[in-house]
Amino acid sequence: MSVLRFPRSLTRRTFSRHFSSIDLHPSQPRAPSILTSVPGPKSLALSEEIGKFQDPRAHYFVADYEKSSGNYIVDADGNILLDVFAQVASIAVGYNSPPLLEYAKSDEFIKAALNRPGLGSFPPVQWSEWINQGLMTVAPNGLDQLCTTLCGTSANETAFKLAFMAYRQRERGGDFTTEELETCMSNHSPGSPDLSILSFKGGFHGRLFASLSTTRSKALHKVDIPAFDWPAAPFPQLLYPLEDHIKENQEEEEKCLLEVERILIDQKSTKPVAAMIIEPILSEGGDHHASPSFFRSLRSLAKKHSVYFIVDEVQTGVGATGTFWAHEKWELGKGQEPDFVTFSKKMQASGVYHKLETRASKPYRNYNTWMGDPMRTLQARQILQIISSHNLVSHTSTIGALLHSTLSEIFVHFPQLILNFRGKGEGTFLSWDMPDSSIRDKFLLLVRQRGVHMGGCGEKTVRLRPMLVFGEEEVIVLADVVEGVLKMMKE
Amino acid sequence: MSVLRFPRSLTRRTFSRHFSSIDLHPSQPRAPSILTSVPGPKSLALSEEIGKFQDPRAHYFVADYEKSSGNYIVDADGNILLDVFAQVASIAVGYNSPPLLEYAKSDEFIKAALNRPGLGSFPPVQWSEWINQGLMTVAPNGLDQLCTTLCGTSANETAFKLAFMAYRQRERGGDFTTEELETCMSNHSPGSPDLSILSFKGGFHGRLFASLSTTRSKALHKVDIPAFDWPAAPFPQLLYPLEDHIKENQEEEEKCLLEVERILIDQKSTKPVAAMIIEPILSEGGDHHASPSFFRSLRSLAKKHSVYFIVDEVQTGVGATGTFWAHEKWELGKGQEPDFVTFSKKMQASGVYHKLETRASKPYRNYNTWMGDPMRTLQARQILQIISSHNLVSHTSTIGALLHSTLSEIFVHFPQLILNFRGKGEGTFLSWDMPDSSIRDKFLLLVRQRGVHMGGCGEKTVRLRPMLVFGEEEVIVLADVVEGVLKMMKE
Numbered sequence: 001m002s003v004l005r006f007p008r009s010l011t012r013r014t015f016s017r018h019f020s021s022i023d024l025h026p027s028q029p030r031a032p033s034i035l036t037s038v039p040g041p042k043s044l045a046l047s048e049e050i051g052k053f054q055d056p057r058a059h060y061f062v063a064d065y066e067k068s069s070g071n072y073i074v075d076a077d078g079n080i081l082l083d084v085f086a087q088v089a090s091i092a093v094g095y096n097s098p099p100l101l102e103y104a105k106s107d108e109f110i111k112a113a114l115n116r117p118g119l120g121s122f123p124p125v126q127w128s129e130w131i132n133q134g135l136m137t138v139a140p141n142g143l144d145q146l147c148t149t150l151c152g153t154s155a156n157e158t159a160f161k162l163a164f165m166a167y168r169q170r171e172r173g174g175d176f177t178t179e180e181l182e183t184c185m186s187n188h189s190p191g192s193p194d195l196s197i198l199s200f201k202g203g204f205h206g207r208l209f210a211s212l213s214t215t216r217s218k219a220l221h222k223v224d225i226p227a228f229d230w231p232a233a234p235f236p237q238l239l240y241p242l243e244d245h246i247k248e249n250q251e252e253e254e255k256c257l258l259e260v261e262r263i264l265i266d267q268k269s270t271k272p273v274a275a276m277i278i279e280p281i282l283s284e285g286g287d288h289h290a291s292p293s294f295f296r297s298l299r300s301l302a303k304k305h306s307v308y309f310i311v312d313e314v315q316t317g318v319g320a321t322g323t324f325w326a327h328e329k330w331e332l333g334k335g336q337e338p339d340f341v342t343f344s345k346k347m348q349a350s351g352v353y354h355k356l357e358t359r360a361s362k363p364y365r366n367y368n369t370w371m372g373d374p375m376r377t378l379q380a381r382q383i384l385q386i387i388s389s390h391n392l393v394s395h396t397s398t399i400g401a402l403l404h405s406t407l408s409e410i411f412v413h414f415p416q417l418i419l420n421f422r423g424k425g426e427g428t429f430l431s432w433d434m435p436d437s438s439i440r441d442k443f444l445l446l447v448r449q450r451g452v453h454m455g456g457c458g459e460k461t462v463r464l465r466p467m468l469v470f471g472e473e474e475v476i477v478l479a480d481v482v483e484g485v486l487k488m489m490k491e
Numbered sequence: 492m493s494v495l496r497f498p499r500s501l502t503r504r505t506f507s508r509h510f511s512s513i514d515l516h517p518s519q520p521r522a523p524s525i526l527t528s529v530p531g532p533k534s535l536a537l538s539e540e541i542g543k544f545q546d547p548r549a550h551y552f553v554a555d556y557e558k559s560s561g562n563y564i565v566d567a568d569g570n571i572l573l574d575v576f577a578q579v580a581s582i583a584v585g586y587n588s589p590p591l592l593e594y595a596k597s598d599e600f601i602k603a604a605l606n607r608p609g610l611g612s613f614p615p616v617q618w619s620e621w622i623n624q625g626l627m628t629v630a631p632n633g634l635d636q637l638c639t640t641l642c643g644t645s646a647n648e649t650a651f652k653l654a655f656m657a658y659r660q661r662e663r664g665g666d667f668t669t670e671e672l673e674t675c676m677s678n679h680s681p682g683s684p685d686l687s688i689l690s691f692k693g694g695f696h697g698r699l700f701a702s703l704s705t706t707r708s709k710a711l712h713k714v715d716i717p718a719f720d721w722p723a724a725p726f727p728q729l730l731y732p733l734e735d736h737i738k739e740n741q742e743e744e745e746k747c748l749l750e751v752e753r754i755l756i757d758q759k760s761t762k763p764v765a766a767m768i769i770e771p772i773l774s775e776g777g778d779h780h781a782s783p784s785f786f787r788s789l790r791s792l793a794k795k796h797s798v799y800f801i802v803d804e805v806q807t808g809v810g811a812t813g814t815f816w817a818h819e820k821w822e823l824g825k826g827q828e829p830d831f832v833t834f835s836k837k838m839q840a841s842g843v844y845h846k847l848e849t850r851a852s853k854p855y856r857n858y859n860t861w862m863g864d865p866m867r868t869l870q871a872r873q874i875l876q877i878i879s880s881h882n883l884v885s886h887t888s889t890i891g892a893l894l895h896s897t898l899s900e901i902f903v904h905f906p907q908l909i910l911n912f913r914g915k916g917e918g919t920f921l922s923w924d925m926p927d928s929s930i931r932d933k934f935l936l937l938v939r940q941r942g943v944h945m946g947g948c949g950e951k952t953v954r955l956r957p958m959l960v961f962g963e964e965e966v967i968v969l970a971d972v973v974e975g976v977l978k979m980m981k982e
Contacts, residue, residue, distance in 0.1 A: 042616075049619040053627060053637050055611075057854035063613045065606040066598065076616045087609045088860045100605050107557065110595040113604060114870070115556040115586050116839065118578045120546075122554045125533075125567045128540040136544060146544050150641040151861065157699045161716055168715040181710040185692075187718035191710070195717055201676075207859050208648045209701035209719075219672040219682070220855055224659040225652055226686055226719060227678035228700075345860065348607065363548035364711055368698050369579045369836065370642060379605070 021471035024390060025070030025094050031477055032072070032451020033080040040077030060453070068095035071467055071474050073453060081448065082477050085455035089283075089315050089465040092346040093386045103382050112374040119148065119371035130374065134381025135349060137388075138318075140311075140325050142337030143353035148372025152314035152344030153206030156277065158366065159340040159352045160197055160210055163275035163308040165365060166358040168193055170306075196228065196267060198260070198276040198307070200235040202285030202458070205277055205312050214277055217285040217458075231267060233260045235282060236290045240420040253294040260298065264305045275308035275339070280326035281423075283315040286458020287431035289422055292330040299336055308358070310340040318346035319387060319468050322397030322427030329425075346468075349373070349380035392468040399470055400427035406479045414486045417443075428470055431463040439489075446485040452478055512962035515881060516561030516585050522968055523563070523942020524571040531568030551944070559586035562958055562965050564944060572939065573968050576946035580774075580806050580956035583837035584877045594873050603865040610639065610862035621865065625872025626840060628879075629809075631802075631816050633828030634844035639863025643805035643835030644697030647768065649857065650831040650843045651688055651701050654766035654799040656856060657849040659684055661797075687719065687758060689751070689767040689798070691726040693776030693949075696768055696803050705768055708776040708949075722758055724751045726773055727781045731911040744785040751789065755796045766799035766830070771817035772914075774806040777949020778922035780913055783821040790827055799849070801831040809837035810878060810959050813888030813918030820916075837959075840864070840871035883959040890961055891918035897970045905977045908934075919961055922954040930980075937976040943969055 021028055039047065039061040046062040067074040071094060073083040083091075093100070103109060108126075117124060124130075135146055147162070149155045177190075184191025199205065199214035206215060213228040215221055236253045239245035260276075267273045278298065282288035302309040316326035323329055327338065339358060344350035351372060360366040387393060404424050411418040416435070423430035434440040440460045447454055457463045466474065512519055530538065530552040537553040558565040562585060564574040574582075584591070594600060599617075608615060615621075626637055638653070640646045668681075675682025690696065690705035697706060704719040706712055727744045730736035751767075758764045769789065773779035793800040807817035814820055818829065830849060835841035842863060851857040878884060895915050902909040902923070908930070914921035925931040931951045938945055948954045957965065 046614075046616060046619065050614055050622075052619070053622060053635060055850055055854060055857065058611045058858060059614065060612050062616050062618070063608060064616050065608065066602050068606065073613075087607065087613065090607065090609065090860060095606050096602060097605070101601060104601040104605055105596060110592060111557050111587060113866070114588070114591050114595055115559065116578065116581065117554060117556065118581065120549045121551050122564070122578065123537075123541055123550065125537060125553050125555050127553070128537065128543070131541075131544060144544060151645070151859070153859065154642070154645070154699060160700070161698075164717065165715045176710070176714055180714055184710050184713040184715075184718070185707060186723065187704055187713075187720055191714050192718035193715060207652075208645060208699055209651070209704075210699065210717075213678055213700075216676060219667070219675050220853065222675040222678075223667055223671055223682050224656045224675075224684060226655060226701075227675070227683035228717060228719075229678055232677065359546055362711065363546060366546065367549060368642070368644065369581060375604070 021070050021094070021469045021474060024097065024386070024469050026098070028070030028094070029072045029080050030473060032082050034449065034451045035079055036077045038075060038079055038081070038448050040075065040079060042076040046076055060448075065095065070094040071470055079451070081451050081453040082474060083453045084464050084466040084470070084478060085453050086465050086467050088345070088455065089320065090345040091467050092318055092348075092383050093392070094467050094469045097386065099386060100379070100382055109375065109378055112378055116370060116373065116375070118369055119374070120367050124374060127374070130377055130381060134377060134384055135347075135351070137384060138324055139353050140327070140337065140341045142334070143341060143355055145354045145356055145359060146351055147354070147366060148349060148351040148377060150370065150373060151350050152342065153208050153211045155314065155342040155344055155350045155352050156205045156211045156214075156310070156312055157208060159277070159310045159342055159354070160275065162352070162354060162358045162360065162366060163197075163310065163340065164193070164195055165360050167195060167274040167308065169361050194271045195274040196230040196271040198231050198233060198263060198267075198273045200278055200282065201232050202235050202282045202288050203277070203279055204282070204284035229271065231263050231273070233263055235288055236294060238289060240422050249291070253290060257294070257297050257301065261301055264301065264307060273305070273307050275310050276302055277310040277312055279312045280316045281321070281426065281429060283463070284457050286461045287422065287463050289426075295327070295330040296332060296336070299330075299332055299338070303336070308339040310342065311338040312342050314342055314344045316429065317343045319393040319396050320346070320427050320465065321429045322393065322400050322425070324393050326426070346383070347380050348383060349376040387468060396427040396468050396470070399472070399475065400430070402472070403428055403464070403475050403478070404430060406475055407482065410479060410483045410486065414490060417486055417489060428464055428466045431457070431461050433460050434462065436460050443485060443489065446488065447481050450481045450485060452481045512561050512585070512960045512965060515588065515877070515960050517589070519561030519585070520563045520571050521964060523573050525940065525942045526570055527568045529566060529570055529572070529939050531566065531570060533567040537567055556586065561585040562961055570942070572942050572944040573965060574944045575955050575957040575961070575969060576944050577956050577958050579836070579946065580811065581836040582958050583809055583839075583874050584883070585958050585960045588877065590877060591870070591873055600866065600869055603869055607861060607864060607866070609860055610865070611858050615865055618865070621868055621872060625868060625875055626842070629815055629875060630844050631818070631828065631832045633825070634832060634846055636845045636847055636850060637842055638845070638857065639840060639842040639868060641861065641864060642841050643833065644699050644702045646805065646833040646835055646841045646843050647696045647702045647705075647801070647803055648699060650768070650801045650833055650845070651766065653843070653845060653849045653851065653857060654688075654801065654831065655684070655686055656851050658686060658765040658799065660852050685762045686765040687721040687762040689722050689724060689754060689758075689764045691769055691773065692723050693726050693773045693779050694768070694770055695773070695775030720762065722754050722764070724754055726779055727785060729780060731913050740782070744781060748785070748788050748792065752792055755792065755798060764796070764798050766801050767793055768801040768803055770803045771807045772812070772917065772920060774954070775948050777952045778913065778954050786818070786821040787823060787827070790821075790823055790829070794827070799830040801833065802829040803833050805833055805835045807920065808834045810884040810887050811837070811918050811956065812920045813884065813891050813916070815884050817917070837874070838871050839874060840867040878959060887918040887959050887961070890963070890966065891921070893963070894919055894955070894966050894969070895921060897966055898973065901970060901974045901977065905981060908977055908980060919955055919957045922948070922952050924951050925953065927951050934976060934980065937979065938972050941972045941976060943972045
């Protein structure tokens with residue numbers, strides 16, 4: 001097995017130093033170190049052990065989280081990889097963040113972790129303090145209500161529930177009818193109403209039944225699972241680079257908006273649309289972008305047809321696009337804010353921000369045993385403090401621009417391999433297509449073998465999802481490995 | 492405000508000492524202490540603060556988890572209550588369990604808590620060890636596969652997904668057809684199949700869309716939320732005490748079984764039933780019991796009609812009924828095991844045990860970002876070690892019998908107030924009805940005001956859900972308070 005050791009070219013590209021990941025992770029590796037194939041023999045043996053009780057076929061490798069640090073993940077065989085997939089975009093401030101490790105030893109954290117309460121009925125005395133010092137400090141404009149959940153899927157489905165309840169309440173005015181209370185017990189209308197959620201082709205909103213009914217990423221995610229007969233609208237298929245296709249892209253977006261409005265009107269006579277859900281960048285489906293103007297028009301259409309507007313920021317939220325929430329770039333303006341914004345992943349806590357008008361009409365309607373997890377809420381508070389005190393959102397905006405220009409310089413030499421490079425102005429939330437899925441998969445394998453762990457999405461897309469502590473040194477390592485692999489693949 | 496102080500009668504009833512909660516919680520209070528109304532002024536003020544961003548109307552009181560200990564919960568006003576509701580049956584070994592607190596300071600726990608991985612793709616090197624030392628040690632007979640999730644609802648919905656996928660795979664044999672792959676993208680049959688889950692009236696399986704479609708507890712849980720048109724079968728309405736109504740109850744169970752089979756047959760021409768889901772005791776719906784023979788017949792019916800059999804042990808599991816799993820009492824025998832057993836709550840970790848034959852046919856079909864939480868898995872391992880080393884399951888069986896006979900002695904004097912006392916032989920999983928919901932609610936309020944925190948379920952039921960560390964001293968405190976309140980209500 002060949003042994004690759006970095007840094008072989010750490011000095012080749014030099015940038016003005018504005019942030020180093022070492023500031024936050026003094027003991028982080030400076031470069032990858034690859035000792036075996038990835039997965040190596042120890043990973044494979046451990047996967048086999050796991051395979052006795054769980055499906056191991058989606059394993060990339062088995063990881064050693066005790067040894068991982070900052071931007072670098074260590075696998076079972078001691079390979080050290082620069083991780084720009086970050087547990088499917090779920091790590092904000094690096095593995096084993098020293099201030100988080102320190103905080104986790106506190107009585108506050110330990111007791112919150114071990115005494116999980118039923119938050120809806122027996123909240124802890126510190127609950128409003130924890131929320132106001134943490135999750136509420138980043139509440140999207142106009143949204144002052146918060147319902148915590150345990151994952152992104154349940155955040156989205158909670159938004160659906162709140163939207164359905166508010167929609168019916170608005171239609172009905174007063175209290176439930178006897179017929180509603182009776183029919184809902186047998187899952188029939190009017191108690192179980194024939195309403196729908198509109199989603200977009202290529203969108204991904206989770207894997208349970210209602211969220212999966214709105215997910216339109218891949219057949220393998222959906223096949224064999226019963227689904228609600230809910231509508232899907234086309235999402236603009238833009239041409240890149242955007243600045244070279246302004247007119248075509250504008251036409252494409254207008255075409256999609258017309259179709260959205262047609263669906264909203266058509267559904268009124270079948271299953272009226274109570275809410276539409278949209279990601280600011282359709283991530284799992286292949287990193288599809290649209291213009292702020294498109295999203296502003298969508299929002300207006302929703303308002304025009306009295307449809308709630310849910311923005312799914314599970315993957316885009318918490319800074320990676322260079323603003324805290326990706327939808328900030330739409331500049332929706334007062335009175336045009338989303339009705340719901342959902343989050344999870346990097347926040348570690350999950351939930352939905354909303355408005356008082358969509359609070360359920362009675363207690364116990366939006367309710368479950370745990371209603372979220374205080375321990376993850378505290379972790380979120382600490383993560384947000386680190387993000388804030390180190391300006392990691394504006395850092396990500398800057399480093400994203402640097403990463404984009406660095407990769408652009410390289411990609412110009414590989415026009416057959418790199419297509420539709422996109423995400424400029426979206427922080428480190430960058431991606432590109434490759435000619436087909438097998439070439440994309442080969443590329444991912446080769447860069448991993450050279451110490452950079454990246455993920456794919458959609459059919460043939462490579463997506464970068466670095467952490468917010470991704471710094472200049474990491475840009476250099478990433479760029480070197482990508483360039484080396486592209487050169488090899490071109491030959 | 493009157494001040495009640497215990498123990499006023501701790502010596503009145505004496506039992507042979509076989510377990511004291513003090514063994515595991517040396518600093519636990521010996522009795523309640525009530526200083527204010529519950530909720531008191533501090534609770535009310537904190538609820539109002541929380542009410543600015545979250546619905547506070549289901550709050551009982553705001554709790555001080557740092558001060559709570561063992562069986563006793565402390566509220567914001569310093570009231571100390573014996574907690575036999577236990578966060579809706581979610582606390583196994585007591586608040587602030589000393590061995591758990593000690594363990595939580597370990598590097599293993601802290602790093603697992605802070606570095607949440609994507610378990611399906613990047614499991615930690617210790618994963619099989621953690622599972623084999625923990626959750627797998629209590630795997631139900633015949634089930635050697637485990638899929639971890641984040642809550643009971645997602646455990647049930649994951650079981651549904653696995654059942655639907657296995658059912659269609661069995662029908663189809665080979666790979667998906669092109670038509671299936673295409674139609675599922677628009678949520679239509681055959682790709683999104685017209686299959687159903689059969690559940691039982693009075694059952695509760697969660698609050699998201701598919702689980703809520705199987706939940707048949709209360710209209711308020713279901714109204715306004717679109718649901719799948721899935722069938723519900725009647726669950727036996729038994730007469731208590733069981734030993735006095737053997738013949739009527741047997742007839743009632745047979746009637747229900749006939750109806751189940753009728754539904755299974757009828758559905759074949761509309762939405763065939765892929766799986767049925769049942770709780771061993773229908774808990775949220777009002778603690779409805781049935782005989783082991785009924786459950787054995789259900790299991791046989793499922794097998795006869797090639798329907799998967801899901802046992803929802805989210806509330807009944809982990810020892811409270813005096814066996815680790817409540818369904819152990821059915822003695823299903825080899826080859827008749829459930830296909831799926833789901834768990835959450837007291838285990839802190841959540842998930843579904845199943846068989847290799849229901850593993851998804853391809854990777855990424857049963858998949859999501861986190862696929863469970865190693866930190867909760869470790870917490871479960873430690874809880875299971877405490878349960879095992881202190882024999883808390885057999886303890887709960889013994890103490891449950893003691894609690895049952897103690898309450899029976901009291902209840903015999905209040906035949907107008909206490910109806911259908913049930914749960915004999917089911918550990919501490921006891922319950923009774925009261926004449927109507929307002930009397931039940933008044934009873935709960937009065938016992939809480941005297942330092943015992945109990946919960947209701949169904950329309951007019953009181954349910955006891957003590958922790959597994961509930962001991963003799965707690966039986967005495969509970970019995971004294973219940974007797975005192977019943978005397979007062981009778982006057």
